[in-house]
Amino acid sequence: MLPIPDRPAPGLTTYDAKDPQTAYPPIETLLPPEGAPNVLVVLIDDVGFGASSAFGGPCRTPNFEKLAAGGLKYNRFHTTALCAPTRQAMLTGRNHHSVGMGSITETATSAPGNSSLRPNTKAPLPMTLKLNGYSTAQFGKCHEVPVWQSSPIGPFDAWPSAGGGFETFYGFIGGENNQWDPALYEGTTPVEPPKTPAEGYHLTEDLADHAIGWIRTQKALAPEKPFFVYFAPGATHAPHHVPKEWPDRYAGEFADGWDAQREKTFARQKELGVIPADAELTPRHAEIPAWEDMPAELKPVLEREMEVYAGFLEHTDHHVGRVLDAIEGLGIMEDTLIYVIIGDNGASAEGTVNGAFNEMANFNGMAALETPEFMMSKLDELGGESSYNHYAVGWAWAMDTPFQWTKQVASHWGGTRNGTIVHWPNGISEPGGLRSQFTHCIDVAPTILEAAGLPEPTMVNGVLQSPMEGTSMLYSFGDADAAERHDLQYFEMFGNRGIYHKGWSAVTKHRTPWEMVGGTLAAFDDDVWELYDGAAGDFSQARDLSGEQPGRLHELQRLWLIEAVKYNVLPIDDRGGERLNPELAGRPTLVRGTSQQFFPGMGRLSENSVVSIKNKSWSVTAEVDVPEGGANGVLIAQGGRFGGWTLYLHEGRPVFSYNLLGITSFTTRADEVVPSGTHQVRMEFAYDGGGLAKGGGITLYLDGAAIGSGRVEATQAMVFSADETTDIGYESGTTVSPDYTAATSRFTGRIEWVQIDLGDDDHDHFIDPDERLRVAMARQ
Numbered sequence: 001m002l003p004i005p006d007r008p009a010p011g012l013t014t015y016d017a018k019d020p021q022t023a024y025p026p027i028e029t030l031l032p033p034e035g036a037p038n039v040l041v042v043l044i045d046d047v048g049f050g051a052s053s054a055f056g057g058p059c060r061t062p063n064f065e066k067l068a069a070g071g072l073k074y075n076r077f078h079t080t081a082l083c084a085p086t087r088q089a090m091l092t093g094r095n096h097h098s099v100g101m102g103s104i105t106e107t108a109t110s111a112p113g114n115s116s117l118r119p120n121t122k123a124p125l126p127m128t129l130k131l132n133g134y135s136t137a138q139f140g141k142c143h144e145v146p147v148w149q150s151s152p153i154g155p156f157d158a159w160p161s162a163g164g165g166f167e168t169f170y171g172f173i174g175g176e177n178n179q180w181d182p183a184l185y186e187g188t189t190p191v192e193p194p195k196t197p198a199e200g201y202h203l204t205e206d207l208a209d210h211a212i213g214w215i216r217t218q219k220a221l222a223p224e225k226p227f228f229v230y231f232a233p234g235a236t237h238a239p240h241h242v243p244k245e246w247p248d249r250y251a252g253e254f255a256d257g258w259d260a261q262r263e264k265t266f267a268r269q270k271e272l273g274v275i276p277a278d279a280e281l282t283p284r285h286a287e288i289p290a291w292e293d294m295p296a297e298l299k300p301v302l303e304r305e306m307e308v309y310a311g312f313l314e315h316t317d318h319h320v321g322r323v324l325d326a327i328e329g330l331g332i333m334e335d336t337l338i339y340v341i342i343g344d345n346g347a348s349a350e351g352t353v354n355g356a357f358n359e360m361a362n363f364n365g366m367a368a369l370e371t372p373e374f375m376m377s378k379l380d381e382l383g384g385e386s387s388y389n390h391y392a393v394g395w396a397w398a399m400d401t402p403f404q405w406t407k408q409v410a411s412h413w414g415g416t417r418n419g420t421i422v423h424w425p426n427g428i429s430e431p432g433g434l435r436s437q438f439t440h441c442i443d444v445a446p447t448i449l450e451a452a453g454l455p456e457p458t459m460v461n462g463v464l465q466s467p468m469e470g471t472s473m474l475y476s477f478g479d480a481d482a483a484e485r486h487d488l489q490y491f492e493m494f495g496n497r498g499i500y501h502k503g504w505s506a507v508t509k510h511r512t513p514w515e516m517v518g519g520t521l522a523a524f525d526d527d528v529w530e531l532y533d534g535a536a537g538d539f540s541q542a543r544d545l546s547g548e549q550p551g552r553l554h555e556l557q558r559l560w561l562i563e564a565v566k567y568n569v570l571p572i573d574d575r576g577g578e579r580l581n582p583e584l585a586g587r588p589t590l591v592r593g594t595s596q597q598f599f600p601g602m603g604r605l606s607e608n609s610v611v612s613i614k615n616k617s618w619s620v621t622a623e624v625d626v627p628e629g630g631a632n633g634v635l636i637a638q639g640g641r642f643g644g645w646t647l648y649l650h651e652g653r654p655v656f657s658y659n660l661l662g663i664t665s666f667t668t669r670a671d672e673v674v675p676s677g678t679h680q681v682r683m684e685f686a687y688d689g690g691g692l693a694k695g696g697g698i699t700l701y702l703d704g705a706a707i708g709s710g711r712v713e714a715t716q717a718m719v720f721s722a723d724e725t726t727d728i729g730y731e732s733g734t735t736v737s738p739d740y741t742a743a744t745s746r747f748t749g750r751i752e753w754v755q756i757d758l759g760d761d762d763h764d765h766f767i768d769p770d771e772r773l774r775v776a777m778a779r780q
Contacts, residue, residue, distance in 0.1 A: 001459045002123075002131040004030070030133040031225060033453035037424060038336040039129075039228045040327065041444065042320055043090070044313075045083060045141060045237040048347030048414070050262075050401030051313060055342070055419035056269030057399065058253065058261060059313040063321030064340060064421060070431045071338070071423030072477065075274050078440045079345050079418050081410035081493045083175065084116075084143040086344040086441050087232070091124045091144070091164075093445030093468035095490070097568040098122065103494065104175065105147045106608075107579040110586030113568030116146045118158065123460035125445040127165030129228045132454050135218045137168035139211045140232035143175050148588040150174070151609045152190060152602075161187040166230070170210045174606070177234045177723045179203040179241030180385045181640075181734050181742075183604060190604040192732060192742075197385050202243065204233045208319040212326040219330050226335075226452070231323060235316040236309065238348060238359060238390040242383050246311030247304070254306040257291025257299075258394035259284065261306075265401040273434060274419070275402060280542035282404045287512050288397050289353055298354060301375040301382075305355045305391035308383040309399075334425040337451050339444060343418035347399035349406035349513045351390030357381070358388045360642050361661050364693065364716045369663060385734075386662070388642045388722075393514055402540040410493035411507035413541055427451060428477050435476050437484035438500060442470030450474045469567070490563035495524065495574035499560035503535025506546075506556035510574060521574055529553055594758040598636065600751040603727035607719065610638065610726045610756070613645075615717055617687040617696065617759030620647055621680055623752040628676045631749030634731045634740065635681065636756075639720035641734035647683050649674060649747070650739050654700050656683045657737040658712045665737070668698040668710030678752070679703050685712070687761055693717040694763075728754055 014022040051057040054064040054073070079086040084104045085096035092099050097113035099122050108116035118124070126136045138160045145158045150173050156162035160169040170186050177183060180197040184190070195201045211231050218227050254261060262281060269275045284290065294302060320340070327333050354370070356362050357378045361369050382389050396406045403414035410416055420439075422428070449456060450472040457465055471486040491498040495510030508527040531546040531553045532538050546553050564570050573579065582589035589608075596611045622635040630652040637646035642662045648655055652673035658666045674681060682701040688694040693715050700708035724733050731745040 002128060002457045002461070004131070029224065032129075032132045032134060036226050036452035036454070037426065038226045038327075038332055039448050040323070040336060040338045041230050042338070042340045043087070043230070043232045043344055044316060044340075044342050045232070045234060045344055046348040046407060047236055047313065047343035047418070048396065048399035048401075048406070049343070049403060049417050049419050050265045050269065051347060051399040052342050052419060054421065055274045056265050056272050057401070058265060059310040061314060061317035063317045063324060064342065067324065067338065067340060067423050068421045068432070070425065071421055071428055072430070072433045072435050073274060074420040074422065074435045074439055076436050076438050077341070077418055077420035078416045078438070078489065079341075079343065080441065081345045081408055081415035081491065081496070083237075083344045085493070088118060088144045090441040090444050091126065092118065092122050093125060093442050093470045094122050094466075095442060095469050095567045097492070098469060101144065102492070102569070102573070105143065105145065108146060108585065108587045109573060109579060111571060111573065113570070114573060115587070118144070120461070120463045121466045123457065123465060124165050125448060126228055126230070127460065128449070128454070128457055129452070130165050130167060131460070132452075133225060135222060135225050135227045136166045137211070137214050137227070138164070138166040138171065138230040138232065139207045139214075140171040141177075141234050142169070142171060142173050142232075145173050146587070147608050148582075148590055150606060151590055152604055154188065156188050159188055168214055171207065171232070172234065172723070174723060176237045176239070177203065178239065178388070178734065179234060182234070183723050183725055183733055190732070202241070204235050204316055204319045207231070207233050208322050211323050215323075215326055216330065219332065228448075231320070233316060233319070236312045238351065239388040240308045240312045240383055240390065241387070242308060242312040242315045244383065246315045247307040247383055248311070249314070250307040250310045253310070254303045257294075258398040259291045261398040262401045265398065269402065276537065276539050278537050279402060279539040281402045282540050282542050284397065285404070288393055291394060295372060297372045298375065301372070301379055302355060302392055302394075304379050304382050305389070306395045308389065309391050309395065311383070337424040337427065337448065338422070340421040340423075341418060341441070342420065345407040345418070346403075346409070346415040347396035347406050348390070349393045349396040349408070351392055351396070352514055353393050355392040356390045358642050358661055359390045360388060360716070360719065360721065364643075364661065364718045366661065366693070369661070386641070404541060405509065406513060408493055408513040409496050409509055410491040411496045411498040411509045415493070415496070416491055422473070422477070424451070424477070427474075430478070430480070433480055435480060437473075437476050437482065438486055438489070439473055440470065440486055440489050442468070443473050443486055444470070446470045446472040447474050488563070490560055490567065490569065492564065492569050492572065495521070495527075495572055497560060497572070499556050499563065501556060501559060503533065504552065504556060505532045505534060505541065506530070506553055506560065507532070507541070524572055529557060531556070595755065597753055597755045598728045599753055600729040600747075603725065603730065603732055605726040607721070611758060613685070613756060613758065614715065615687070615692050615694075615763040617685055617761050619682060619684040619757050620754065621682040621757070622647065622754045623678065623680050624674070624747075625678045625750040625752065626674050626676050627749055630673060630676070631747065633747030634727070634729060634745045635747060635751060636726065636728050636754045637731040637736050637745070638726040639736055640724035640731075641736070642724070643716050643720045644724060644736040646731065646736040647681070648737065648740065648745075649681075654681045654683070654702065654708070655737075655739065656698055656700060656710075657739070658715065659736045660714055660716065666710065666712040667737070668700060668708055670700045670702070670708035672702060672707045674702060687759065687763070689761060689763065692763060
């Protein structure tokens, strides 16, 4: 029962503390059982089984290799095929639908398996460890907060440092972040990065610095307590941001393309022994273009995309290595159980068949702007501050060697099998060993509890708990030949589904990740199922036996349905845009009506927290108090360098600037300076109409009188940014306009309020519902 109840023993109570019979036991620090290890869980983002050199891939990860040499490699460890579901499942020891995370928070519905609300009957592992005397901390990505609870006003029940059980949190809330200029939180408080990109800032390094500092402080001040650290960098999720010297190390290494890379990786995997000698390399599906069919003029860009990704993963390995070195330096490596899970799902195929320089262009239906000529002109900038880049589908497929498919495809191992390393000198006697028992991310929590000698709690914070659904992996630490204990597991993501049972797997792919617009999805009952016999040596799901053994296939299909009922998978939900509409999906929303008022100091407001001004007429009005001598700075800004808009005072004059995808800007400057005193500054945008992403006329007003006009020739129809926010009286992150920096953006007068009002000419109905879903999925 947690918290452990305080139950003082009855005894003599004296009147005077000086009485010789006055006696009380000393206050003792809450500690777990003797021998409970420190725990470090490292979860890398969007890495396929065949990416890291530790599992035969082309991306050099020497620290992962070193850790594996002293520990164990697991070559049949599985995730859910998507980031937020994997994270919530891992942190709770329950299946992702059991904890409401059937997909990402942005597509939550009112169905229990897809609500994004973790039931209070399923307390997370860090809460259990904290209430048993562990020090707990998380550094990096948290994508488990329901989208309507992700604003600075909370509620914070699902945030790591509140209901999540972590005493310390430093990182970001959401699916992805700019590695050069991230939106960060310390606990629940927005904070700015400690330095700028020009000063050498990078998010992964910053997270490692904080983790190292916290671990050292914890051992300095509470050495008797073990720690639980969850280190979850945003790397290597898009955007693939990394200092240039890292991708330069890979110059020319990917000139043969993704088909050839699959062959090379497959051969190395066999040499390393991380796949069986009789494993087969699965063929390329027709939906994935062949390297030889790609335009010749685009191939230098495609090569550089992969060089950047490889450098990004090596850079990530380097900073994970710094955390490992810090643990080694404290002399506690022997006593620390370490998990390095190389990917929360398969490699990401959300970068389209060509990849992207600024993925916001694709998200807004403007991918045509990124012509081969444009991409070539930006080749040297890929991975840098001016890019928001992703690699092509073919590279994702190659990084999932030897398996079929990629991230989001929960049916096949390419979406769900991730190389994993476990290191614990005090608990593992076969350094460099390989383990091939079937394991799953829900097994991590019960393993840690067993290693710590702690029971699963039956009650947490007064709520009766349901049992964990994972199986401890501890039995396999000392025995490579031990019979696997986790022998039944379902998979499902957006209709892609599968079942594993005692070596056999039955799977069906319902939809292709990068083909989410147009076309008609098959009825669930019409999906074509495949059957694979892993027990007979089909490691990679290469030999479909469905035609030969229809009876066994039907047994497994029924078993999938039984498991789906058991764990809240039903109803299967492959809907598109309906899931992006809160009213249709049945989830709360922060945004209501056609008007929204803000006050100075408000900031870090995600696009989900602000009324949408896209594809319609709108206005923004600010009431300001200008001191003698004038004022400058931001009144309101949304987005940043890669798309957004801002209303600000420059040289005392109102200015409205609309940044289209970082490619071009439309700026309207007023003819008059705002005098001292209280005034209203207003911008009105008159949408041209006739569809999506159209332009419109700009008029600037001072106290109701027009003082400037201009035009925006085109607008962003879908989204401004994946991580940039709306700020009042300043601008955080990257800036929409070059007229100011984040450091100089703060308004030097006083803002009373700012208000956005929407027109009645909304053209959002022209947006295909599936297009909305594609954008949401690609941003997670």
